[in-house]
Amino acid sequence: MENREMKKGYSVWRKISRKIFPVSVWALLCLWTVAFLFMLFWGILTSVKSDVEFYLNPTWFPSSASGWAFNNYILAFQNIKISVTATKTVGFFGLLGNSLLYACGNAFFSVLTASIASYILAKYKYIRWVNALWPIVLITNYMPLSVSMAANIKLLNDLGLYDSLLGNYLWSCGAFGSVFLMYYASWKGLSWGYAEAAFIDGAGHCRTMVQIMFPMTRTIFGVLFLMQFITLWNDYMTPLIYLPSYPNLSYGAWMFQYSTNYEVADVTRKMAGLLIIALPVFVLFMCFKEKLMGSLTIGGLKG
Amino acid sequence: MFCICALAFMLVQWVVFYVYGNINNILLAFQRFDAQTGSQVFYDAPNMFKNFTDFFSDLFSGQNLTSYFLNGVIMHLVTLVALPVSIMFSFIIYKKLPLKGLFKVVLYLPTIISSMVVALFFRYFVEYGLAGMWRTLFGADLPTLIMDPYNAFPTMLVYCFFTSVPGSLLLNLGTMSRIPDDLVEVGQIEGFSLWQEFIHLTVPMMFPILQVYCLGIFTGFFTQQGPLFAIYGNGAGIKAPEGTITFGYYMTLQVIGDNGGGDNRFMYGYTTAANLTIGLVSIPIIWGTKKLFDRFDPEAEF
Structure with missing residues (x-):
C-alpha cells in the first residue's frame, strides 16, 4: 500500500517536473512579450496625446476628448x-x-x-x-x-x-x-x-x-x-x-x-x-x- | 579564365579594403595629426610607440579608462548571459507551444525596428511611462534611471539584456527546423521531457551556430558600445553619466563626438593604437573559444 502511494507520488512529481522547463520558459517569454508590447503601446498612446495631457497623465489614456492630439504626426512629419x-x-x-x-x-x-x-x-x-x-x-x-x-x-x-x-x-x-x-x-x-x-x-x-x-x-x-x-x-x-x-x-x-x-x-x-x-x-x-x-x-x- | 573573371573584382576589393585597410590601420597607430599640414605624420623614432604608451598609461592608471573598459566587458557579459535564454525562447516557439505565432512576430520586431528607435522608445518609456506608473501605483517618485550616476548603468544592462533576448530568432528557428523528425521521435519514445530534448538533442544539433554566436560575441568583447550613442548622443548637450560609459562609446566619441570645436583627427592615432591592442588581445580569446568549441563539438551531422 505504502509502496503504491510512493509510486503514485513519484509519478505525479515526474509529470510536474517534466512541465517545469517549458512552463517556466513560456512564462518568461510571455513576460518579455507583454513588456515589449506594453512599451510599444505606451509609445503609440503617447504619440497621440496632447502635451498637457501627457504631463498630467503620462501613462494611461487621456481623460477627456481634448487630451487627444492626432496632429502630432503632422507636426512631427514636417519637422523630420x-x-x-x-x-x-x-x-x-x-x-x-x-x-x-x-x-x-x-x-x-x-x-x-x-x-x-x-x-x-x-x-x-x-x-x-x-x-x-x-x-x-x-x-x-x-x-x-x-x-x-x-x-x-x-x-x-x-x-x-x-x-x-x-x-x-x-x-x-x-x-x-x-x-x-x-x-x-x-x-x-x-x-x-x-x-x-x-x-x-x-x-x-x-x-x-x-x-x-x-x-x-x-x-x-x-x-x-x-x-x-x-x-x-x-x-x-x-x-x-x-x-x-x-x-x-x-x-x-x-x-x-x-x-x-x-x-x-x-x-x-x-x-x-x-x-x-x-x-x-x-x-x-x-x-x-x-x-x-x-x-x-x-x-x-x-x- | 571564367573563375578569374568572376572573382577578380571581389579579390581586388578584399585586397584594398581588408588587406590595405588593416595595413593602414597599423600605420595610423604610429602616427599623429599635424595641424599645419592637416595630415597624419609618423612620430620620430624615439616616440614611435607614443600612442600605445599613452593608451596603456591611461588604461592602467586606475582612472576613467579602466572603468570604461570594465563597463564594456560587463555589458558584453550580459549579452552572453542572454544567449541561452534566446535559444530557449526559440525552442519554445519551435515546439509550437501556445501563442507561438505572436511570439515569433513580437520577438522579431526589435530586429525589424531600428535599434535607434527601440533605444529611444526605451529611454522615454523609462523616463516618463514607468515613472508615471510608479507614481500612480506607489504615490512616490521613481528614482531617475537614465541620468542618475548610480542607476544609469544597471538600467543600460537591463536594456542590453532586454534587447539581446530575441537574439537571432530566424537562424535559431531555421536550424531547429532542420533537426530530423526521426531523431525527435526516438527521443519521445525514450521518454524525453522537453528539457531533455533541449539539452540532449537541440543544443548539440545547434553547436555550429552556437559557435558562430559566441565568436561574434567575443569579437566585440572589449569594444561594446551598447545603446549609449543612441540614448546619450555624441557628447553634445546631454552627457552620459560617467559610470555608464563603455570603452567602445568613449572611443567613438573621441573620433566623431562633439568635443567643443576641437579637431577629432588629433585622436585618430591614439584610438587606432587602442583598437589594434584590443584586437591583438582578442585573437587568443577568439581562437581559444573556437578550440574549446571544436573540442566539445558533438559533430552532429544533419
Whole structure:
C-alpha cells in the first residue's frame, strides 16, 4: 500500500517536473512579450496625446476628448529634417530616398558578390588556386581584425571615397563575410548535375551560372537580400560617420531627438516622429513576413 | 579564365579594403595629426610607440579608462548571459507551444525596428511611462534611471539584456527546423521531457551556430558600445553619466563626438593604437573559444 502511494507520488512529481522547463520558459517569454508590447503601446498612446495631457497623465489614456492630439504626426512629419550643410536640408522623403539607396544598393551588391564568390568556391574547388582562396574566408570571418573607425575614415578619404554612395557600395560589398557562408551552404546542397547537363548542351560556364544555377537559389538570394536590407535600413552609424551628406531615416531618428524646434520639443511629438520613421520597414516586414520567417538556416557552416 | 573573371573584382576589393585597410590601420597607430599640414605624420623614432604608451598609461592608471573598459566587458557579459535564454525562447516557439505565432512576430520586431528607435522608445518609456506608473501605483517618485550616476548603468544592462533576448530568432528557428523528425521521435519514445530534448538533442544539433554566436560575441568583447550613442548622443548637450560609459562609446566619441570645436583627427592615432591592442588581445580569446568549441563539438551531422 505504502509502496503504491510512493509510486503514485513519484509519478505525479515526474509529470510536474517534466512541465517545469517549458512552463517556466513560456512564462518568461510571455513576460518579455507583454513588456515589449506594453512599451510599444505606451509609445503609440503617447504619440497621440496632447502635451498637457501627457504631463498630467503620462501613462494611461487621456481623460477627456481634448487630451487627444492626432496632429502630432503632422507636426512631427514636417519637422523630420536634417541640415546637411548651411544651405541644404534633407526632409522626410529625402531621408527615405537615402535609406533606399543606401540599404538597397549595399544589400544588393553585398549579396551579389557573396553569391558569385561562394558559387566559384563551392563548385570549382577542384581548381587548385580557387581552393587556395579558403584562407581568405577564414581570415575574414574568424580573425578579429577590425579596422578602427579613424583608420576607415582616413582610408576612404585617401581613396576619395569618403561621403560617396558609390564609394560606400565599393567598401561594403565584401564577398567573403557571413553572407558568403550562408550562400555557400546552399550552393553545396545544389547538385552539380544541372550544370553538367548544361555543359553537354553547349552552354559556357558564365551562362550556366547565370541562367541555370542562379535561378535555383533565388529564394536564398531574396531572403539574404531582405535580411541585409533590414540591417542596413536600421544602421545609423555608417551614414552618420561615413556618409554625412546622405543621412538616412535611422540617422534622422537620432537627429530628431536633438531638434531644437519648439514644435517637436515635446515627448509626444518625438514619439510620433519615431513611429513615422519606424513605419516603412515595419510595412515591408509585414509584406514579406512569411518569406523571411522559415527560409533561413546556417547549416554546414563549420569552418 | 571564367573563375578569374568572376572573382577578380571581389579579390581586388578584399585586397584594398581588408588587406590595405588593416595595413593602414597599423600605420595610423604610429602616427599623429599635424595641424599645419592637416595630415597624419609618423612620430620620430624615439616616440614611435607614443600612442600605445599613452593608451596603456591611461588604461592602467586606475582612472576613467579602466572603468570604461570594465563597463564594456560587463555589458558584453550580459549579452552572453542572454544567449541561452534566446535559444530557449526559440525552442519554445519551435515546439509550437501556445501563442507561438505572436511570439515569433513580437520577438522579431526589435530586429525589424531600428535599434535607434527601440533605444529611444526605451529611454522615454523609462523616463516618463514607468515613472508615471510608479507614481500612480506607489504615490512616490521613481528614482531617475537614465541620468542618475548610480542607476544609469544597471538600467543600460537591463536594456542590453532586454534587447539581446530575441537574439537571432530566424537562424535559431531555421536550424531547429532542420533537426530530423526521426531523431525527435526516438527521443519521445525514450521518454524525453522537453528539457531533455533541449539539452540532449537541440543544443548539440545547434553547436555550429552556437559557435558562430559566441565568436561574434567575443569579437566585440572589449569594444561594446551598447545603446549609449543612441540614448546619450555624441557628447553634445546631454552627457552620459560617467559610470555608464563603455570603452567602445568613449572611443567613438573621441573620433566623431562633439568635443567643443576641437579637431577629432588629433585622436585618430591614439584610438587606432587602442583598437589594434584590443584586437591583438582578442585573437587568443577568439581562437581559444573556437578550440574549446571544436573540442566539445558533438559533430552532429544533419
